[in-house]
Amino acid sequence: MSQLLLSLFFISLINNSISWRTFMRGRSKYGNLGVPTLSKDQELSSDEWFTQFLDHFNPTDARVWQQRYFVNGEYYKKGGPVFLMISGEAAAGSKWMKEGQWIEYAKQFGALCFQVEHRFYGKSHPTSDLSVKNLMYLSSQQALADLAYFIQLMNSNYKLPKDTKWIAFGGSYAGSLAAWLRSKYPHLIHGAVSASGPLLAEIDFQEYYVVVENALKEYSEECVNTIIKANQQFHIMLRHPIGQQGIAKKFVLCDPIDSGHTKSNDISNLYETIASIFAGIVQYNKDNRNNSAMANLTIESACNILTNETLGIAVDRLAILSTKMLNASGEKCLDYMYSKMIHKLRNVTWASEEAEGGRQWTYQTCTEFGFFQTSTARPNLFSETFPADFFVQQCVDIFGPRYNIHLLNSAINRTNILYGGLDLKVTNVVFVHGSTDPWHVLGITKSPNRQMPAIYINGTAHCANMYPPSKNDPPQLKAARVEIGRLIYQWLHS
Known part of the structure; x- marks a missing residue:
């Protein structure tokens, strides 16, 4: 079995407590958009759907599809920020809407929380099948545009104040997407926490x-x-x-x-x-x-x-x-x-x-x-x-x-030209890596400047800072989580 596919197994474990064969282990109709309401007793595990363009880079192509997302408004305080959990190369998991370090930050800052499923993964099926002619619509660029349109739509649907700040979170490939989203759409995303995200294609x-x-x-x-x-x-x-x-x-x-x-x-x-x-x-x-x-x-x-x-x-x-x-x-x-x-x-x-x-x-x-x-x-x-x-x-x-x-x-x-590889220039993004995680080699582990802080955690592995806190966490991991919280505070009050 390819290591690429084995990686999916572990990533899916993140998504299902954050595919391939047994390693990777809603509603019958797509929901209408309408105007959502925030309720503290909202069912956190229910699927929500929104209309998305198939091809964001061809204005003559009007085809659309339904993309899945989750929402948690339990911790939202009026005027608070919006946190966006980016789902990567596996199905999005409702469990992430109730736990994980980002939920601790949501409680701290009174954030409205969304998780968006990546096109072509989970239940988000843009096309009738996975033929090569259809997979041409599967790319990180299309996924980033999906997120941009989602942000714009939720700002409107939830009638959020114009000065509402969105913070993106992601781990592994989704960590790369979080950094690239801030880089490509800075008018929509105010900051990003990129955990274990490889930036250099190789x-x-x-x-x-x-x-x-x-x-x-x-x-x-x-x-x-x-x-x-x-x-x-x-x-x-x-x-x-x-x-x-x-x-x-x-x-x-x-x-x-x-x-x-x-x-x-x-x-x-x-x-x-x-x-x-x-x-x-x-x-x-x-x-x-x-x-x-x-x-x-x-x-x-x-x-x-x-x-x-x-x-x-x-x-x-x-x-x-x-x-x-x-x-x-x-x-x-x-x-x-x-x-x-x-x-x-x-x-x-x-x-x-x-x-x-x-x-x-x-x-x-x-x-x-x-x-x-x-x-x-x-x-x-x-x-x-x-x-x-x-x-x-x-x-x-x-x-x-x-x-x-x-x-x-x-x-x-092409990928390294589009995103910059390790020469990425961006602000308000924190890059978090663990020394035991092999993917840190393709990421930013030393801060190029104050606006691109890097946190390198000795002795921790892939996406360690994203999981729910544990009493067994080493001091350096606890300190990293505190530092990330301080940076989010700084971004929200800048």
Whole structure:
């Protein structure tokens, strides 16, 4: 399974306590717009809908669709600000309307809260299917324009004072959107909290696994050495029929490894799937996801398994960790076959499991961002079998021959020109990153100036500042949340 898709699994956990297969796990009629009313006993989990343009950049195209959003007016005080939670590459979750650090800020500042679902994700279906001709309307630019039109409409529908200030919040890809929204539409958004948002588009994101290795090594160098040994043993076993049978049994593979039928892409996918275990554990280490089956899978617990020699040789310990991940996700076996993955991601119907986010996010990476977490920089740790070419081939196999390296190079260059990459110039945006989160490499971690403050939190992972506070939060995370609150106060009173 591609690491891109595994990332969606963890992102969806954010959205569902803040998709792909079982990893990612309203109303029958679209509601009329009308003039909303704010009520403290408002049902927070109900879907709301508003009319949106399909193509914001073609004034001759009048096609529209219905986009989903959530609203919470429980903490709103007349004249207060409006907080906008941007939903990213998974379904929006009503749970975010009742918890999360942004709700604590809403209580503090008397804010009206909205969450808008990203086009093509969740229930926000702009087109009849996910065919390539329709996915051309899926882009960060269109998503930002969706938010701009939403803000304008809510200002009118809620009869908000003209001097009402909107503050955007987002994590991961949505964190990027929050920063870009302030940059592109400063007349509509007064400030933004960008958590763990990658700003630099990059095809070969080889730095990702460098951070993963460093995070594991910081806890235990023996842990990293065990992974290297396990990889070596895994590689040797793959060369012989008996070893292949052993891998299939130890790692509970859905399909046996057959020298005559198993292709090189299958083996690359298998290696990349195993590496993804560590990617997920490190990226979300010790976060405050509530009721998550993954909550106990931390760097510490993973390394304790890997370094426990009573559990067998290194590859046996790696298999035990892999099985734990399978059990936590509810999967019966490890599906590594490349052809199966591609076949599923070619499904264009909204009823497919991939419609929960896998096909859409893969399209965005193939046409805007890259973000391919390759093994290029750490071949001894995770093998040399999934370089950038492996992921570019997926773009071609899923979407067609046009989506090749030439298109991708052009797309990456275009994205960085449109948004500025790490040279983004903007005001009233705070960039928040954790040292354990590999995505911080593509973000702003040092303040270029006072109007673009960066908060780099040692020892925390992806979007850590967004989760509900916990008594177990380290002091540096608590301090970061306080500092973000101070900045929001400063923006609102400037």
